[in-house]
Amino acid sequence: MRNYLWIALIAAALAGCSSTPTTEAPVDDRSATAGAGGAGSAGAQTGGATGGGVTGSAVGAGGGNPLRDPNNILSKRSVYFDFDSFVVKDEYRPLVEAHARYLQQNRTARMTIQGNTDERGSREYNIALGQKRADSVKRMMTLLGAGEAQIETVSFGKEKPRNQGHDEAAWAENRRDDILYSGE
Amino acid sequence: MILLLRRWFAFGLLALSSLGVPLAHAQLSIEIVGGAGAQIPIAIVPFGNEGTWPLGISGVVGADLERSGMFRLVSTDGVVPRPVRAEEVQGPLWRARNADAVVVGSMTPMPDGKVDVRFALVDVVKQTSLVAMSFTVTQQQFRVTAHKIADIIYEKLTGDRGVFSTRIAYITRQGTRYQLLVADADGNDPQTVVSSNEPLLSPRWSPDGTRLAYVSLENRKPVVYVQSLETGARRAVANFRGSNSSPAWAPDGRRLAVTLTKDGGSQVYLMNADGGNPTRVLTSSGIDTEAMFTPDGQSLVFTSDRGGTPQIYRANLLSGQVERLTFDGSYNVSPRPLPDGKGMVFVRRDGGRFQVATLDYATRQMQVLTAGPGDESPSVAPNGKMVIYASEGGGRGILAAVSIDGRVKQRLVAPAVDVREPAWGPFPRS
Numbered sequence: 001m002r003n004y005l006w007i008a009l010i011a012a013a014l015a016g017c018s019s020t021p022t023t024e025a026p027v028d029d030r031s032a033t034a035g036a037g038g039a040g041s042a043g044a045q046t047g048g049a050t051g052g053g054v055t056g057s058a059v060g061a062g063g064g065n066p067l068r069d070p071n072n073i074l075s076k077r078s079v080y081f082d083f084d085s086f087v088v089k090d091e092y093r094p095l096v097e098a099h100a101r102y103l104q105q106n107r108t109a110r111m112t113i114q115g116n117t118d119e120r121g122s123r124e125y126n127i128a129l130g131q132k133r134a135d136s137v138k139r140m141m142t143l144l145g146a147g148e149a150q151i152e153t154v155s156f157g158k159e160k161p162r163n164q165g166h167d168e169a170a171w172a173e174n175r176r177d178d179i180l181y182s183g184e
Numbered sequence: 185m186i187l188l189l190r191r192w193f194a195f196g197l198l199a200l201s202s203l204g205v206p207l208a209h210a211q212l213s214i215e216i217v218g219g220a221g222a223q224i225p226i227a228i229v230p231f232g233n234e235g236t237w238p239l240g241i242s243g244v245v246g247a248d249l250e251r252s253g254m255f256r257l258v259s260t261d262g263v264v265p266r267p268v269r270a271e272e273v274q275g276p277l278w279r280a281r282n283a284d285a286v287v288v289g290s291m292t293p294m295p296d297g298k299v300d301v302r303f304a305l306v307d308v309v310k311q312t313s314l315v316a317m318s319f320t321v322t323q324q325q326f327r328v329t330a331h332k333i334a335d336i337i338y339e340k341l342t343g344d345r346g347v348f349s350t351r352i353a354y355i356t357r358q359g360t361r362y363q364l365l366v367a368d369a370d371g372n373d374p375q376t377v378v379s380s381n382e383p384l385l386s387p388r389w390s391p392d393g394t395r396l397a398y399v400s401l402e403n404r405k406p407v408v409y410v411q412s413l414e415t416g417a418r419r420a421v422a423n424f425r426g427s428n429s430s431p432a433w434a435p436d437g438r439r440l441a442v443t444l445t446k447d448g449g450s451q452v453y454l455m456n457a458d459g460g461n462p463t464r465v466l467t468s469s470g471i472d473t474e475a476m477f478t479p480d481g482q483s484l485v486f487t488s489d490r491g492g493t494p495q496i497y498r499a500n501l502l503s504g505q506v507e508r509l510t511f512d513g514s515y516n517v518s519p520r521p522l523p524d525g526k527g528m529v530f531v532r533r534d535g536g537r538f539q540v541a542t543l544d545y546a547t548r549q550m551q552v553l554t555a556g557p558g559d560e561s562p563s564v565a566p567n568g569k570m571v572i573y574a575s576e577g578g579g580r581g582i583l584a585a586v587s588i589d590g591r592v593k594q595r596l597v598a599p600a601v602d603v604r605e606p607a608w609g610p611f612p613r614s
Contacts, residue, residue, distance in 0.1 A: 112404075121538065122517040122531060122560055123385050123605070124430040125487055125494055127399075127406055128443065128450035128471040131427050135449065153445070154405035155427045159383035 066102070067181055073098045077179040079137055080172065083118070086132040088140055096137055099179060100144035107147060110182035113137050115155040116162070118171035123157055130155030137177050224341055227258040227283040231303070232268035232290035237323060241301060244330035245287065248348040248370065249337065252570075253592030258283040270304035270313040278308040285314075285341060289333075298322055301329055305337050314340050327372065347565045349612050352572060353377070353387040353396055354583060355605040356598065364398055366413065369608075371596060377411060378418070386430060387607045390437050390457070396607075397421070397431035397440060408442055410457060421459030432476045433457070441465075441475040441484060452486055466499055466506075478521045485509065485519040485528060496530055498545075509543060512550060518561065522588075523568040529553075529588075531560055540573050542588065553590040563608045564588075572606040 066072045079092045088096060103109055115130030134153035142148055163170035226249060234240035249255040258281050260266070267273045268290040278286050289303030302318035315336060321329050328349065335346030350369045355362060362384045367374040378384065382401040389396060390410075397410045406427045411418035422428035426445030433440060437457065444453050444462065452475045455462040466472045468490040475486040478498070485498045493514040499506045510516035515533035522528055527544040537556030543549070553571065562573040568588060575584040577595065581602035585594040596603065 114404075120536075121515065121533070122474065122487070122494075124443070124474045125471070125517045127427055127429045128473040131445050131450050132471060135445075152405075152425055153427075155429075155445075156383070156401060156406075157429075159385065159401060 067184075074102055079133075079177040079179075081133055081175040081177075083171070083175065084129075085175075086129070086136045088136055096140050097144055100141040100146045103141065103146035103150045104144070107150070109150060111151050112180045112182075113151060113153045114178045114180065115153065115157075116160065116174055116176045116178070117158045118174045119158045119161060119166065120171070121158075123159070126157035127155045127159075128157075130157045133175075133177050137179075223254060223256040224285065225256045225258050225283050226285045226287065226337075226341070227260050227278055227281065228287045229260050229263065229266050229268075229289075231288070231301075232266070233293075234291050236291065236293070237299075237326065239326055241291065241303075241326055241330045241333065242287070242289065244327055245303075245334045245337070248331060248334035248346075251370065251594065252338065252346075252348075253587060253594070254338070254342055270306050270316055273304075273306045273308065275308040275311045284309055285337075287333075287337060294320065299326075301326075303333050305340055327368070331368070331370075344569055345567045345611070347567050347570065347608075347611075350566060351393070351609040352563075353389065353607040353609065354603055355384050355387065357383075357581070357602040357604070358600065364396070366396075366609075377413065377416075378409075385605050387605055388431050388433055389607055389609045390433050391435055391610055392437055392613060393610045395457075397433065399429050399431065408440075410440075410459075419459065421457065422455065422462070424462075430473050430475065434477050435479060435481040441477065443473040443475070452484065465501060474518055476519055476521055479523055479525045485521055487517045487519065496528070496543075509545070520562050520564050520571075522564055523566060529562045529564055529571050531562065540571060540586065551590065553586045553588075554584070559584070561605050563606050565608045566611045570608075572608050574604040574606060 066074045069075055073095055076095050079088060079095065081087070099111070103111060113134040115132070115134035117126040117130045131153060134155060138151045138153050141151060158174070161170070161174045162176070163173040228242050228246040231240060231242050234242060246257050250257050263277065267288045269288060273286050273288060284307070286306045286308055287303060288306065289301065292300040294300055298320050299322070300318060300320055302316070304316040305314045306312070307314050317336065319329050331348040334348040338344070338346035338348070347369055351366055352369055353364065353366045355364055360381050361379065362382065363379045364377040364384050364387055365374045366377055377396060380400055380402050385399045387396050387398040394414060395410055395412050397408060399406050399408055406429045407420050408422035408428045408431045409418050410421045421440065422442045422444060424444050424446035427450070428442060428444055430443040431440050439454050440457055442453055442455060443450050445451070447464065449469070450471045450473050451464055451468070452466040452472045453462045454465050465484070466486065468488055470489040472486055472488045475484045477484060482502060483498050483500050485496060487494050488497050491508065494517050495508055496510045496516050496519045497506050497508050510530070513532050513534060516530055518531040520529045526546065527542055529540060529542050532539055532541050538559050539552050539556040540554040540559050540562045541550055541552045554573070558576040560574050562571050564571050570585050570587055572583060572585045575582055577597060581604040583596040583603050583606050586592065
């Protein structure tokens with residue numbers, strides 16, 4: 001093999017290039033306005049300052065919310081999966097049943113189940129695999145009496161790992177469904 | 185924009201980035217890590233009068249050709265006087281330097297401030313001029329003109345259309361900051377298309393190169409957007425209940441294939457490029473996703489777990505007939521049809537390694553192009569000769585490219601940021 005090497009080192013200026021005048025690809029930083037801007041639903045962006053904080057204080061002030069009571073199983077929100085699997089393991093049955101019962105008893109409650117995968121494999125296929133994990137928990141809940149329209153299932157695939165590591169422990173933590181109620 | 189050109193060894197580059205040398209800007213660097221078996225020796229003589237401008241033409245032409253891995257640059261040092269026209273090229277002199285071809289040219293200021301750029305490509309083996317052309321351009325068009333000249337030379341000498349005038353799109357992540365960028369194929373002149381504090385993925389060029397489809401999680405779920413590169417205006421074209429992902433343009437640019445879950449499960453739909461009229465085109469009880477149109481627009485290749493493991497299938501949109509394309513291994517995903525219609529690039533898992541490979545439809549012959557272990561998201565150059573893909577290096581996401589025969593390998597590294605999800609744009613409209 002010819003062993004010469006060639007390098008073009010280019011200042012990509014990730015921050016700086018936003019000020020570069022451009023003909024073809026205009027800078028379009030919509031992230032700040034995306035929520036208000038019109039893409040569709042509420043664009044709670046990072047979930048950090050605005051949404052999460054407001055919800056937390058309001059619920060805390062009210063007290064007695066079973067969804068927030070650490071002693072109540074309803075405060076448990078994560079279901080973990082085996083590699084390449086979307087089967088809900090037995091140990092998570094009580095959790096799923098409790099949330100199904102809550103939805104059945106609170107017909108106005110709305111829930112999103114967010115499916116996640118570990119970092120291995122195709123991003124797009126992992127979106128579908130995370131969706132399948134979210135769907136399998138939803139199916140269990142609707143069989144247990146929750147309303148179909150009460151639950152939206154979405155997937156983050158491998159895009160939002162809770163554990164940034166690259167070992168089996170990290171992967172196990174990231175193969176996960178998270179349950180969020182409307183407003184959380 | 186600062187442009188620095190350096191010749192370094194790869195280890196020098198790795199050492200630089202691993203030492204954490206503070207850099208004002210994230211830098212995208214391209215290195216060739218393997219060349220083709222037979223490279224064409226070519227001399228690019230500095231163009232006459234080129235020193236008048238800070239950025240000339242011949243340097244960019246030479247860099248393009250060399251980076252393709254198909255050419256070896258022959259030194260022009262000590263050649264006095266430098267030839268600027270084809271008839272001034274002395275064959276024996278260049279043959280003595282083992283050059284097969286010589287490029288000469290000149291740059292002449294015009295009264296209106298534009299510049300007359302002309303070049304000739306001379307075959308010094310046969311002693312004939314293969315092509316001679318002139319362009320009248322502004323100084324801002326020097327780089328574009330150089331890429332065009334490199335394309336012409338590449339096509340004359342290899343028989344394949346060059347891709348030096350094309351662009352690439354890719355995603356960067358720095359902390360929780362995600363950006364979709366578009367840059368020239370050599371990494372130059374990156375422009376931010378969209379920024380977000382939530383993940384962006386799956387950028388896909390419209391066939392005419394004027395729009396990008398992509399997926400954003402900014403609304404706490406995957407939503408497919410189409411954005412104009414000319415105006416920056418964008419629109420959520422698939423924002424249905426559930427997840428919306430994996431957009432792909434039809435060759436006519438009027439329709440998109442997308443994966444939606446609105447009717448349960450991840451299934452493939454066709455819709456108008458403005459989001460209208462979503463129609464389910466495939467049906468399975470499991471996952472169908474990653475659909476891509478074949479070049480004739482008549483079929484989709486896609487990933488499905490309908491057979492128990494993720495495998496690649498092809499569906500004829502007219503007959504509805506579906507055939508399985510991959511059988512070797514338990515994880516074959518991300519099909520990308522080749523522009524000649526005869527095969528595809530895809531990602532396979534071999535043990536724990538994810539590798540980019542090609543499959544010939546007729547012979548079912550597979551060729552593994554990359555070693556892995558974490559290669560994903562391949563995208564094929566419009567001439568079908570190179571594949572750009574996401575890989576890993578130094579604990580970060582990097583882009584890499586490999587020739588379709590697996591011989592030429594390049595790496596593109598940007599210190600301090602993860603780079604991923606490359607998409608090679610179409611040929612420019614001429």
